[in-house]
Amino acid sequence: MVTTPRLGLLGHWWRLLQRWGRRWRAARGDPTAIPDGLWEHVRQALPWLPAMEPSEELRLRALCAAFLMRKQFSGAHGLRVNDHMALLVAIQACLPLRHRGLSALAWYDDFVGIVLHPADVIAPRRLRDEAGVIHEYDEELAGEAMQGGPILLSWPRVLGHTAHGGVTAPSGAEAVGHNLVIHEFAHAIDMHGKALGQAPDGCPLLPADMLRPDPTAARLRWRAVLHAALDEHRRRVALHERFGAPAPWLDAYGATSPAEFFAVACEAYSVDRARLAVEHPDLTAQLDAFFAHPQRSASQ
Ligand SMILES: [Zn+2]
Structure with a gap:
């Protein structure tokens, strides 16, 4: 001491x-x-x-x-x-x-x-249904x-x-x-x-080095790569749930929306980039560029 x-x-x-x-x-x-x-x-x-x-x-x-x-x-x-x-x-x-x-x-x-x-987060929710009725309830969340x-x-x-x-x-x-x-x-x-x-959509602000030479094309490319990977993930989740195919490696929760897919992909990318590169090579290359990974030139 x-x-x-x-x-x-x-x-x-x-x-x-x-x-x-x-x-x-x-x-x-x-x-x-x-x-x-x-x-x-x-x-x-x-x-x-x-x-x-x-x-x-x-x-x-x-x-x-x-x-x-x-x-x-x-x-x-x-x-x-x-x-x-x-x-x-x-x-x-x-x-x-x-x-x-x-x-x-x-x-x-x-x-x-x-x-x-100290435990799961209790988030109060307020939802209006199609009939205009307000529903109030608590949702338990990890974060x-x-x-x-x-x-x-x-x-x-x-x-x-x-x-x-x-x-x-x-x-x-x-x-x-x-x-x-x-x-x-x-x-x-x-x-x-x-x-x-404005709700998150899996398309964050891109760093300046990703926007060159054409910012609009760069944003369209980001969206196209993200959605192509999401479509493939949704296909794998459906094959697993409906036909008993092996569960996809990536968290099935990512299939719920582009925003959740981006978050789930970032988790997987940070924890096991090599495995994500096998599962979703184009998405991994895109995340490499976004996070400036030094190996990005090799994977693109
Ligand atoms: Zn989330």
Whole structure:
């Protein structure tokens, strides 16, 4: 245990300066703003993280430092959020952005709050049916990303995906790229820059390097690749459900809409890019370009 000598007023100011120094470094994406011990501890709690070169891991750590400075974590219903919990979320949220660097954190600029719930999130719903009757009910969710934030996450579900390595199905038989944190943050990326009330559609704002030379053609290409992969996924889900064909590797929930397909694809891409490339090569190449993966030229 480390003991701190009593330094009176001077010690107080020193600690304040240390804290502000750390904050200043964190805001500028200095990876050392996250203490070594904390980083290693949380890093080891995520054994499924892809193998990374030291420089790549340093970039991820820098992103996490800046991310933690920009976001506010809180716990619902008395859940106390500590540094370990916040960093566990930060690493997963920043993982897809690590090749793009600090500028990609702008994709998360539309919200500040991240709320961890001690159980599944209960979201009140209000729906008007075709007859005009209003139905009010509660929906249980693992997480939710709302336009303008906050992002809500069920902490047991976050831990569940951590404990299962994020890649192993409960049966243990087949690798599945589930990851709740990446899923919800992918929705945030999808919603970034959209007009208020405009629903996510799996077509996020494209980075400038993807828009050259023709922005309209680039957006059309994105949509075409996404929808072609979604159609194929829906076909595989239907074959499984109706005719007993093997279940698709990608989460069947992705078949429900283009927005969910994008979120599910981002989960799988971040957790097991190689497997997604086998299942959906064109979509993987598109995500490579979006997330600036260094191998993208080889896969396109
Ligand atoms: Zn979703």
